[in-house]
Amino acid sequence: MPDNKKTTPTPGFLESTKLTPPPDSQKYLIPDQPVSTTETFCLKKSGWKLAEARIIGLMQNRRSLRTFADKPLSLSDLSFLLWTTQGVTARRGDQFLRTSPSAGATYPIETYLLINRVMELKNGIYHFNIRDFSLELIGGNIPKEQVQHTFLQQKFLLESAVIFIWSGVSARTTQRYDERGLRYIFLDAGHLCQNLLLGAEAIGCGGCPVASFYDDELNTLLGLDGSRESALYAAAIGKKNMA
C-alpha cells in the first residue's frame, strides 16, 4: 500500500464520533437502493473446488450470538481465540506478521479482555501481550452494573465468558499514512473481529460484535487516555448452548 503524506491528521476525529450518555434513541433506516445495470450474472453456490473446506461451514453457521451456555471457556479455547485474532505467524525483518492483516503492518490494535468465566484465570481485566503470547492482568473484577452501564445495558455481555475489547493506538498508523490512517485502524479492528468469530465457531463457541459503549467509561475502565489510545470495538464470546 503506498504511503500518503498529503493530509494532516485531525485529532478530533475520535472525539467527534463519540457516544456519550444519554444515547440517541432515534434510528434512521436507509433502504438498499437498486443499482442501475444492463446485465446481471448469477453466481454459483455449489461446485466450489474447496466445497469440503471447513471454513465454509464456519462462515455459513456464524451468527451473532447473544445467549451463552453457563460453561466456562478453557484456557486452551481462549488461547486459540487470541491466536486467531493476532497470532504471530511469520517474521519480516523486525515486523511480527499475524493471522490478521494490518495496513502497512503498522498493527495499531491492542487487545484487552474482561474475563468472566475462563478456567485457570481469575476474573478481571487483562492485556494480551502479542509477542510473548501471554496475558497480563491489569485490573480486578469489575462490578456487573458498571459493565452493563458502559455497554448501554446490553445484558448479554454479562453472560458471556469473555469480552474482547480492541483499542487503537492511532499514531502507529497515522505517522505513516497521516489522516487516512484513521480509516485503516477501524478496518484492522474489523479483520480481528471476523477472525475471532470464525475461530469461535470452530470450537463450539459464538459471539457478538459490540460497538455501542460509552467511550469515556470504557477507556477509564481499561486505563486508556482516549486520545493516544482509545477503545474502538468489542466482542462478547461464550460457549454455545448445545441442543
Ligand SMILES: Cc1cc2nc3c(=O)[nH]c(=O)nc-3n(C[C@H](O)[C@H](O)[C@H](O)COP(=O)(O)O)c2cc1C
Ligand atoms: C460494527 C458492528 C457493531 C455492532 N455492534 C453491536 C452491538 O453493540 N450490540 C449488538 O447486540 N450487536 C452488534 N452488532 C451485531 C449486529 O447487530 C449483527 O452483526 C447483525 O444484526 C447481523 O446479524 P449476524 O451477525 O447474526 O449475521 C454489531 C455488528 C457490527 C459489524
